[in-house]
Amino acid sequence: MTSKAVVFAYHNVGVRCLQVLLARGVDVALVVSHQDNPNENIWFGSVAAVAAEHGIPVVTPEDAGGADLHAQIAAIAPDFIFSFYYRHMIPVALLGLARHGAFNMHGSLLPQYRGRVPVNWAVLRGETETGATLHEMAAKPDAGAIVAQTAVPILPDDTAGVVFEKVTVAAEQTLWTCLPGLLAGTAPRLPNDLAAGSYFGGRKPEDGRIDWTQPASAVYNLIRAVAPPYPGAFTDQSQRRWVVARARLSRITPPAGLPLGLQVVDNAILGVCGDGRAIAIQELLLDGVPVTPTQLSQLNH
CATH class of the missing domain: 3.10.25.10 (Formyl transferase, C-terminal domain)
Incomplete structure (x- = not known):
């Protein structure tokens, strides 16, 4: 039986992970994305364009907590909700609409570098490794149980842009590998020990x-x-x-x-x-x- 999903997504990680879901036969009933900011350097791929190519409806609400979006997702009755580099916190009430769980792809090796722009922070702090982690979504950001993660090296002269390309591939590999188990209900839930990790805010x-x-x-x-x-x-x-x-x-x-x-x-x-x-x-x-x-x-x- 095909699993039905609602996908919150943006940026290159959003593009690649949406494509993985489609390649694995997931029925993506709705994509929630963002309007591009005209003041931002848009150097990344368009999730909305990929969804349009596949005939998937796309909405770009200002607030993920709106009643209209909640009603729309409730009517879909998704098996899963996924978040791939969506920029807003998704309300717990929305997460609860997914019958088999809600999962987020984060650009670090959790519990390290929870929070915003994790790749930039990892490079700034001289790390030699980072990666991508798929985890359950919870009320706190990047705090739910870990399903799977993939590490990538940060070489001494890598810029954040170079590392982000590696993390995008790591995200794709992570989702591709663990998705069959996730759909079958056999994927692991590993501890995400926040006390052993770190949290960073946005950068201006x-x-x-x-x-x-x-x-x-x-x-x-x-x-x-x-x-x-x-x-x-x-x-x-x-x-x-x-x-x-x-x-x-x-x-x-x-x-x-x-x-x-x-x-x-x-x-x-x-x-x-x-x-x-x-x-x-x-x-x-x-x-x-x-x-x-x-x-x-x-x-x-």
């Missing part, structure tokens, strides 16, 4: 400001964590805002006495940090346009 563009007094490794992790397609790490210098789009930890020790921040040394742009080490900046943007070392020297004085 201002959080991308570089503090050059920090060690070079910490500055570099920030640059990697918010590099394009995210807004980018920035610094204000010479009454201008500079965005560091691409960089590496420099193997060259900058000359003693150089001020912290952006400097040009031997026709290369460096970011001098508080521990005396430097970031080798490969792409520096001013008003969205790449700046050469010569131009930086002229504008920096």
